[in-house]
Each structure stands twice: as C-alpha cells, then as structure tokens.
Amino acid sequence: MFVTDARGVPSTWIVQWAGLIAPESRVLDVAAGRGRHAHFFAARGHKVTAVDRDVSRLAPHAGIESVQADLEDNSPWPLPGRRFDAVIVTNYLHRPLMPTLLDALAPGGVLLYETFMAGNERFGKPSRPEFLLQDGELLELVRGRFSVTAYEARMISEPHMAMVQRIAARRLS
Template sequence: MSQRAKWNARYASAELPTVKQACEVLRRNTGLLPEQGRALDLACGLGANALLLAEYGLEVQAWDLADSALEKLGAAASQLNLATALSTLQRDAETEPPEPSSFDVIVVSRFLHRPSLPALAQALRPGGLLFYQTFNRDKPAGGPGNPDFLLEPGELLAVFSSLQLRFYQEYGRTGDQQYGNRHETLFVGQAPR
C-alpha cells in the first residue's frame, strides 16, 4: 500500500477537525502570531492548525498527502466561514518542501522528515516563525516506535540554531510524569529580521 493510500484510508472515516484540536505548541503560543501574513500547515492531516491560523487572520495554505484529510479540512473551513482564508494542496512534504522565503508562519505537528528540516528554516521570511511539535525518544510510552520518527534530545535546537529561540519544551521522563506533555518536543523559533 502506498503512503498516500495509507493516509487516505486513515482519514476517510475521521470527523471534521476543530480549532480546539490544534497542536499544543501553537495553542500555547498564539500571542507570537503576526497580525497578518502567509502561513503554512505542513503535513497538516485534518488541518486543525490551519483552522486556528485562519481564525487568527492569516492567509493559510494546508499541505498534505491525503486527499481525504484535505476534503474534511475544506468542509470544516466552510462551516467556520474560514474558506476564503484557507487553501489546501495535495503535496508530498518530503519530496516538495516549501520554497525559500515563502511564509511568515510554518506549523509542523507530528511529522518528522529530517532531510526537509533545513528547508523549513529557509522557507521563513525575515521575522517568520516556525512552530514545531513531534514525538521524542525520551518519551515514557506511546507514539511511534520507529526511531526515524523520534527526535533526539535537543535535536530541534541544533537543527534550527539559525533561528532565535522563542519557546522550547522537552520534559521526557524527568520528574513527576503525571504532569505535562512527556511524549513530544515543542519548539518555536524566529528567523532573523
């Protein structure tokens, strides 16, 4: 089964996304969003991040490999009167990363393709923001088991060292594991102006 078919099958029976389902790093840091500009929800899945970005007044593109997810996102955007602010595109983020200096905001949630990471920093316009959240190796349990899809400790800090750090969280197995998001690394970086 192709990757496209796999993800289309996964999203075919999913419910429509809501703004409340946007990733934690974006929800916690909406105060950093610009008042206007172009935003990208990369490998968007059902696109809850795209809905939140559009709700905040940004011109949003949502890219994903799965047509079924993009159809549901389009329907949700229409229901929320956000369709004019949001466009979808069936695009493989692994083979077609965003072009340099093309976005003011990029959000990536639960997607990791290491060869594409440098292109994300380059795709930011001056002062642009990258919101990134995905699973890490120091997680107590849950998430993917394949190490190719798990961040190393401090990996995003190293890969995006050209960006000014605005927010970072990586709890892992430290302290009382009943509190906080222990499974994922959260990062916000800003391109130099």
C-alpha cells in the same frame, strides 16, 4: 482552551505561541492532516497554506489554500520560491525536509514545531527512531539562525501520555 470539531483540538503549544505571528500574515501548516491548525490560524485571520499528501480530510475554508503533495518521495518542494511568516509542524518528522522548511520562512518569521521525541516508545507509537527527535534536536536545528523564544522537552499527559519536544523560534535573517 480553543475547542473545535472533528478536526481535533489545536495543540496547547501552538495556541500558546500563536501570538508571536503577525496578524493576517502567511502561515504554512506542514503535514496538516485534518487541518486543526490550518483552521485555527484561518479563524485568526491568517492566510494559510496547508500541505499534506492527503488533503481530502481538510475541510474547505476561504482562508486556506490546500496543497496536495508527497513530501517524502523526492519530488521537488511544492512551494518553490514561496516565503511564509510562520511555519507550523506538529506530529510529523521527515528530517531531509527540515532545511527546506526553515528556508520557507521569511526573515523574522516564526517556527512552531512540536513532535515526538526519544522516550516516546514506552508509550506507544511513534516508536521508530526516524520518527522521534533526539535530545536537543530542535535546538540544534535552529542554532545560529533563529532566536529561540521557548523550548521544551518533556513528558505530557494530554491528549495522551507522550514524550514531546517543541520549540517557538524566530528566524533572524
């Protein structure tokens, strides 16, 4: 397992499918938080852009461009015209942003998305429907536009009990 410091351990899903992403390519980490995935991909030699409304927790790294932006206040998308070879989203859901995130992928680019799904409320937060994926929602999101490499909807026990949905998919065109 990839172990890191206070930024946290990268998701096993992200680590498992990181190899789908071409070496040294451009990775966008959405709602990056403390940067556990931004730093993971930067350490692998990728050019990382990390977006969050609070980038103060993101330790600087030569391979990481940090972008402070509120992604939910109806401001324009902070990276207009930019295309990435991978988009990473973990533990974050704002449905109106979904089309923009898919459009930010270059053809052939890889989407790695993992977040909580309906049923998680029995384990705690997030528990509000707007923060929980519905059954099959990630599959529906990419249907017709992506080739799905892997998809799971399941209960996990590490790092804590949760219901999650996760996908690894490649944009077709």
